[in-house]
Amino acid sequence: MSDPTLLVLASLADGDKHGYAMLEDIQRFAGVRLGPGTLYGAITRLEQHGWIRPVRSAEDRRQPYTLSADGRRYLEEQLSELNQIVKIGLKRLKHA
Amino acid sequence: MKGLALWFARWYPRQWRARYGREFDALLEDANLNVLDVFGVVRSALEMRIKSTNVPRLLDMACRDIPHGYELESSVELPLEDGGKILFRSFYRQIDLGDSYVTLTHSSRGSGPAQTILICGKKGEVDGDFRTDETEMLVLQADGTVHRTEQTVKTWLKFDVMIDRVREKYRRGLSAEDIFGQMWSDSDNPLSS
Numbered sequence: 001m002s003d004p005t006l007l008v009l010a011s012l013a014d015g016d017k018h019g020y021a022m023l024e025d026i027q028r029f030a031g032v033r034l035g036p037g038t039l040y041g042a043i044t045r046l047e048q049h050g051w052i053r054p055v056r057s058a059e060d061r062r063q064p065y066t067l068s069a070d071g072r073r074y075l076e077e078q079l080s081e082l083n084q085i086v087k088i089g090l091k092r093l094k095h096a
Numbered sequence: 097m098k099g100l101a102l103w104f105a106r107w108y109p110r111q112w113r114a115r116y117g118r119e120f121d122a123l124l125e126d127a128n129l130n131v132l133d134v135f136g137v138v139r140s141a142l143e144m145r146i147k148s149t150n151v152p153r154l155l156d157m158a159c160r161d162i163p164h165g166y167e168l169e170s171s172v173e174l175p176l177e178d179g180g181k182i183l184f185r186s187f188y189r190q191i192d193l194g195d196s197y198v199t200l201t202h203s204s205r206g207s208g209p210a211q212t213i214l215i216c217g218k219k220g221e222v223d224g225d226f227r228t229d230e231t232e233m234l235v236l237q238a239d240g241t242v243h244r245t246e247q248t249v250k251t252w253l254k255f256d257v258m259i260d261r262v263r264e265k266y267r268r269g270l271s272a273e274d275i276f277g278q279m280w281s282d283s284d285n286p287l288s289s
Contacts, residue, residue, distance in 0.1 A: 019123035035133040036101070036123050037140030040116060044144070048274070061122035 004034055004042035009051065009067060009075040016055050018062040019043070046071065097129040104134060107141035154276035155183075159266040165191040166263060170272075182206040195219055209238030217251070226250045 011017060011025045019039055027033050034042075043065065046052040051071030057064050067075070101124045108117070127133070156171040168188045173181050186203035196218050204210035213235050220228040229251050235243040265275045 019119060020126040023123075023127060035136035036120065036127055036129070037133070037136035037138075040120050040123070041140045041143065044112070044116065050270075050274075061118050062126075063119040063122075 004038050005046055006075070006078055007032060007034065008039070008042045008046060009071055010079075012052060012065060012067040013072070013075060016064040016066045018057070018059070018064045020062070021064075049074075051075075097131070097134055098124060101129050101134045101137050104137045104141060107138065107145065109145050112144050152184075152276075154272045157262075157266065157272040157275065159263050161263075162189070162191070164193060165189065165197075166259075168259065168262070211238065212236040217249075220248075222253070225253050227253055 007026045007030055008022060010029070011022045017025060019036070023034055023036070023039060043052065047054075047065075049070075051068055051074055052065045053068055055064050055066045102121060105117070105120060105124060106113075108120075124137070152175065153173040154170060155173055156169075158169045160167045166189075168186075170186055170188075172184045172186075174184050175181055182205060184203065184205050186201060189200045191198045196216070199213075199215045199217075201213045202210060203213075213233065215231055215233045217229040217231040220230060227250070229249055231247060231249050233245050233247070235245075237243075262275055
């Protein structure tokens with residue numbers, strides 16, 4: 001899974017995070033190092049879709065984001081599809 | 097690297113900077129950046145710039161449900177080939193009675209005179225994304241002239257899908273800018289599906 005938008009959604013699935021926290025989390029759980037430009041391209045698209053939204057923060061500039069209900073549903077659908085592909089791929093490899 | 101990245105971050109469109117600029121700069125200050133990250137900022141800024149200049153911008157919108165239909169008012173800023181912009185204002189009313197419909201469009205482009213188009217249509221056969229309708233159209237020009245035509249037209253059904261999505265987002269309280277942004281996004285744009 002290397003789609004930046006899915007990585008951001010997966011990162012926010014266990015709690016609100018600001019940009020830097022997302023970069024660190026994504027590197028930890030997926031082994032993917034996103035650049036700031038790529039991350040904010042994904043954040044812009046996700047917010048336009050209504051899948052994430054900014055939340056209030058005590059910090060002035062480090063803006064945390066949260067997953068919306070639509071975003072959670074979309075992530076579940078996408079992961080379910082990926083899971084299906086992984087299952088089929090592994091099954092076929094066994095029989096090859 | 098940080099200084100370079102922060103300098104290139106100024107290349108993002110003004111609208112994008114107004115929304116994300118402060119938090120993006122904070123991220124650039126926090127992160128350990130390499131050359132590829134700086135290139136990433138340049139690429140992303142250029143992509144945003146291309147997006148922001150090549151698409152129309154919805155400035156204002158109002159939507160009302162009425163018996164058997166709806167009314168939609170909008171002001172859209174359209175980009176011109178010479179880099180300029182022109183304002184397109186329109187009022188649209190659709191009344192759908194099942195087998196037939198009436199639409200009224202009153203619109204103006206820039207400082208040009210407004211025109212009004214009234215269409216009465218009888219719905220016909222549906223074939224894929226299109227329906228063949230028998231229509232009668234009146235075009236009322238600002239100089240007092242009226243053109244009347246009867247014709248069989250192919251109606252693009254995805255237009256209704258797009259308008260339904262706009263109305264739903266408007267009911268949810270989204271701003272005109274957010275609604276238009278989502279219309280152009282991959283999953284919501286009927287042109288892409």
